[in-house]
Amino acid sequence: MSRGVRWSAVVVGLVFGFLLTASGLGDYHTIHDGLLLRNPYIFLMMGSAMGVAFAGLAVLRLLGRTAYAGRLVLPHHKIERRHIYGGAIFGLGFGVGATCPGMTVAMTTTGGLYALVVLVGLLGGAVATRVGRAATAPTPEYRGGGRRQVQAGVLDRRWLRPLVISVERREAENAEHRTASSAFIHCAHRRHLALAYST
Amino acid sequence: MGLALGYGSRWAGGCTSGHGMSGCAAVSPDSLATTATFFTVAVVVTLLLHDVTGGRL
Numbered sequence: 001m002s003r004g005v006r007w008s009a010v011v012v013g014l015v016f017g018f019l020l021t022a023s024g025l026g027d028y029h030t031i032h033d034g035l036l037l038r039n040p041y042i043f044l045m046m047g048s049a050m051g052v053a054f055a056g057l058a059v060l061r062l063l064g065r066t067a068y069a070g071r072l073v074l075p076h077h078k079i080e081r082r083h084i085y086g087g088a089i090f091g092l093g094f095g096v097g098a099t100c101p102g103m104t105v106a107m108t109t110t111g112g113l114y115a116l117v118v119l120v121g122l123l124g125g126a127v128a129t130r131v132g133r134a135a136t137a138p139t140p141e142y143r144g145g146g147r148r149q150v151q152a153g154v155l156d157r158r159w160l161r162p163l164v165i166s167v168e169r170r171e172a173e174n175a176e177h178r179t180a181s182s183a184f185i186h187c188a189h190r191r192h193l194a195l196a197y198s199t
Numbered sequence: 200m201g202l203a204l205g206y207g208s209r210w211a212g213g214c215t216s217g218h219g220m221s222g223c224a225a226v227s228p229d230s231l232a233t234t235a236t237f238f239t240v241a242v243v244v245t246l247l248l249h250d251v252t253g254g255r256l
Binding site: 016032035036037046049050053054056057074075076077078079080082083084085086087088089090091092093094095096097098099100101102103104117118119120121122123124125126127128129130 | 201202206210215224225226228241246
């Protein structure tokens with residue numbers, strides 16, 4: 001991770017966190033009323049955020065490259081079952097807790113105990129995914145592929161990993177999915193698989 | 200609920216920011232599907248809870 005990427009990540013993170021808090025999305029009742037369809041604020045907010053991001057990406061597309069991370073790579077994946085199942089479980093947490101992961105992290109500075117409790121659950125859930133995958137995933141190299149892509153750095157701490165969303169990792173995941181059928185034979189090697197996940 | 204958030208976002212490969220904002224802005228099919236799913240489920244769950252608890256939630 002170059003200096004440029006690291007510093008721009010810090011700046012963007014600061015601005016994002018500030019705006020999330022300033023926009024009032026950290027307030028339980030704002031989200032709750034929105035999900036009860038009493039207040040369109042969160043949907044308008046999502047819409048405007050998407051619009052701005054879309055415009056920004058259009059500019060980046062014209063430029064063809066990013067400032068620090070080289071060629072512009074945008075996610076474009078086909079729909080898989082995990083998106084629906086994961087989305088449904090996420091929706092369950094979203095509905096009951098009236099907060100989302102990004103907001104929870106921002107809320108730890110303003111929301112007191114509530115955000116901390118959710119944050120613990122959040123990290124627990126992310127770790128549980130890993131355990132669930134170890135039991136079912138047909139691709140032992142799955143995480144290994146992601147690891148090689150993510151360069152060692154401040155964010156490459158094991159306990160921070162669920163928070164790190166990296167384009168490289170998603171790309172690696174996709175590549176892994178494409179070769180998933182050839183990796184099927186690895187299923188027999190449970191020990192190998194467990195090893196791959198524990199390292 | 201934190202567990203559900205963490206588990207779901209890892210499973211689907213992103214959350215409200217990752218899929219909802221970035222992914223949809225990039226018009227990635229998986230993000231559109233995930234966002235539609237979690238917003239629908241969230242609204243349904245919230246409305247159900249509201250009814251079940253008699254308006255306390």
